Amino acid sequence: MPYIVLLIYLAIALALQLLAGDFPVAFFSFPLNIIALLLWLGVMIWLWKTRRKSLFVSFMLSKGATVCAVSLFLIFCLVIGLTGIRSIVGTWIFVAFMLYFQTVLLFVIMRGWRAQTATGAHLGEIRWRFLLNHAGILIAVSSAFWGAPDSDTVRLQAFRDMPVREAIRMDGTGAWLPYEIELKDFKVETYENGVPAMYEADMLIDGEPVTLKVNHPYSKGFGKNIYLTGYDAYAGEDSEYCVIQVVTDPWKYAAVAGIVLMLAGAMLLFAAGPKKRYGEDD
Amino acid sequence: MGRMTDMFTWDIFIWFGILSVVLSAAGAVASMCAKDHWSQSSLKYRYRRRTAISFALASVAVLASFIIGLWISLGRPPLRTMGETRLWYSFFALVAGLFTYVRWRYRWILSFSTVLATVFIMINIFRPEIHDQTLMPALQSPWFIPHVTVYMFSYSFLGCAFLLALAGLFTSKNNVMSAADTLVYIGMAFLTFGMLSGALWAKEAWGHYWSWDPKETWALVTWLSYMLYIHLRLFGRGSRKALCLLLIFCFICLQMCWWGVNYLPAAQDSIHVYNR
Numbered sequence: 112m113p114y115i116v117l118l119i120y121l122a123i124a125l126a127l128q129l130l131a132g133d134f135p136v137a138f139f140s141f142p143l144n145i146i147a148l149l150l151w152l153g154v155m156i157w158l159w160k161t162r163r164k165s166l167f168v169s170f171m172l173s174k175g176a177t178v179c180a181v182s183l184f185l186i187f188c189l190v191i192g193l194t195g196i197r198s199i200v201g202t203w204i205f206v207a208f209m210l211y212f213q214t215v216l217l218f219v220i221m222r223g224w225r226a227q228t229a230t231g232a233h234l235g236e237i238r239w240r241f242l243l244n245h246a247g248i249l250i251a252v253s254s255a256f257w258g259a260p261d262s263d264t265v266r267l268q269a270f271r272d273m274p275v276r277e278a279i280r281m282d283g284t285g286a287w288l289p290y291e292i293e294l295k296d297f298k299v300e301t302y303e304n305g306v307p308a309m310y311e312a313d314m315l316i317d318g319e320p321v322t323l324k325v326n327h328p329y330s331k332g333f334g335k336n337i338y339l340t341g342y343d344a345y346a347g348e349d350s351e352y353c354v355i356q357v358v359t360d361p362w363k364y365a366a367v368a369g370i371v372l373m374l375a376g377a378m379l380l381f382a383a384g385p386k387k388r389y390g391e392d393d
Numbered sequence: 394m395g396r397m398t399d400m401f402t403w404d405i406f407i408w409f410g411i412l413s414v415v416l417s418a419a420g421a422v423a424s425m426c427a428k429d430h431w432s433q434s435s436l437k438y439r440y441r442r443r444t445a446i447s448f449a450l451a452s453v454a455v456l457a458s459f460i461i462g463l464w465i466s467l468g469r470p471p472l473r474t475m476g477e478t479r480l481w482y483s484f485f486a487l488v489a490g491l492f493t494y495v496r497w498r499y500r501w502i503l504s505f506s507t508v509l510a511t512v513f514i515m516i517n518i519f520r521p522e523i524h525d526q527t528l529m530p531a532l533q534s535p536w537f538i539p540h541v542t543v544y545m546f547s548y549s550f551l552g553c554a555f556l557l558a559l560a561g562l563f564t565s566k567n568n569v570m571s572a573a574d575t576l577v578y579i580g581m582a583f584l585t586f587g588m589l590s591g592a593l594w595a596k597e598a599w600g601h602y603w604s605w606d607p608k609e610t611w612a613l614v615t616w617l618s619y620m621l622y623i624h625l626r627l628f629g630r631g632s633r634k635a636l637c638l639l640l641i642f643c644f645i646c647l648q649m650c651w652w653g654v655n656y657l658p659a660a661q662d663s664i665h666v667y668n669r
Contacts, residue, residue, distance in 0.1 A: 178630070181621045181624060188614045192610040192660075264601070306529070340599075373585060377582040377589075380578055380581060380585070381582035384497075385577075
């Protein structure tokens with residue numbers, strides 16, 4: 112029965128996709144995404160506190176729900192990997208699935224973060240490995256999911272001694288930066304065979320002199336980073352411009368927190384290994 | 394002193410490489426000779442284990458001395474060319490094998506790390522012309538070495554789990570699945586390090602932790618398929634045959650991620666182009 116409901120849920124998302132096109136990500140930009148996140152969290156925690164015996168909660172906590180969550184995620188990734196169609200992640204059905212995935216994780220964490228007695232009262236010690244691995248994934252995935260509407264990537268060509276503000280998004284729409292970017296000097300080092308070994312650009316960003324290099328972005332305030340992504344490869348050091356990418360992602364700090372928790376969890380995975388199973392095949 | 398350090402070039406690597414492989418193989422043989430059913434406090438067990446560890450340590454020391462010598466003679470850390478990277482692979486494979494043997498006493502692990510290290514040492518001996526291959530700017534990052542080496546380490550463990558799963562399809566030996574579990578947990582830990590270090594590096598180099606690049610997507614496919622295996626095992630679900638087949642599927646996904654994506658028509662716009 113719950114599996115049929117899950118199927119219907121995903122089918123509705125598929126129908127919405129066919130009727131309305133991709134999920135309206137931009138509509139959920141700040142503060143709507145925060146409100147939706149808190150609403151989701153609130154309802155799920157309320158269900159956990161008061162409706163633990165309900166069909167919904169017991170399904171989310173079932174082994175089948177976890178296996179479905181991992182398997183469906185695997186299938187989505189396989190489809191993206193085999194077809195190369197990345198835009199699948201912007202569809203209603205993927206968004207609906209990710210909400211299901213996070214819901215399963217949230218319930219599993221609420222139940223399992225401490226060892227339990229048969230009656231379900233929280234008495235035992237904290238299960239660190241379980242908690243770090245699951246909470247890490249939930250935080251990393253959630254920051255990408257709920258933060259997507261607030262993230263923005265624009266590119267611009269910065270010319271020598273010519274301050275610019277206008278940039279362009281990946282979808283071709285224009286954007287204006289609240290400050291000016293200007294190329295002052297450009298250096299390329301090449302190997303003997305002519306392959307570029309290193310390139311760097313001396314820039315003037317918002318009046319500040321900044322040296323940009325690949326792997327060395329410049330941090331421009333909360334959640335904003337500026338990257339050097341390219342130059343006129345034919346002109347080399349005489350390049351009249353370089354390509355600058357400005358990434359806005361205020362949720363990146365949450366993503367790092369999730370990643371750090373997962374790294375700690377992985378260390379415990381290595382250190383402690385699998386649980387001993389008795390009476391199975393050994 | 395100057396003349397001493399100038400000796401450390403790739404021309405003399407063959408001697409260090411061969412010596413290291415021989416010592417490591419000796420350690421592997423000694424560890425295989427210390428049978429699991431022997432008492433761990435028995436004299437013969439302790440003697441063979443100590444012999445194995447000594448040989449493995451000597452093997453690591455030989456490679457380490459070459460790396461240090463090369464470092465001094467180059468006047469920079471030897472982390473730039475592909476040949477130098479392979480030198481570190483072989484070094485880390487030996488270190489990881491030794492560490493795992495000391496920690497968990499798996500007697501097959503030294504043989505495995507020896508084979509892995511030998512492959513990379515052999516490539517460096519027989520393909521010297523690729524030592525000069527250059528590194529594009531995006532790869533010049535402190536993330537490069539840890540990102541790639543943890544993946545190599547992980548792949549080696551998961552490769553071993555794959556061999557066990559193949560064996561598990563045809564034999565009914567009892568402890569195959571629990572041995573596979575241990576390998577998968579170690580492999581999965583390092584797969585996670587690899588994937589997350591990749592995400593942190595991607596943020597620094599390209600601006601986003603995750604952009605569904607084909608290589609990233611297949612890394613996630615691999616990670617999720619092993620995740621599925623771990624959960625099925627925790628839940629006690631799946632027949633032994635099905636679990637073995639799943640492990641084989643996982644390893645096929647891993648191959649897809651490692652080199653298969655390079656041949657996938659849907660992945661021709663990957664930004665991970667430098668390893669083609």
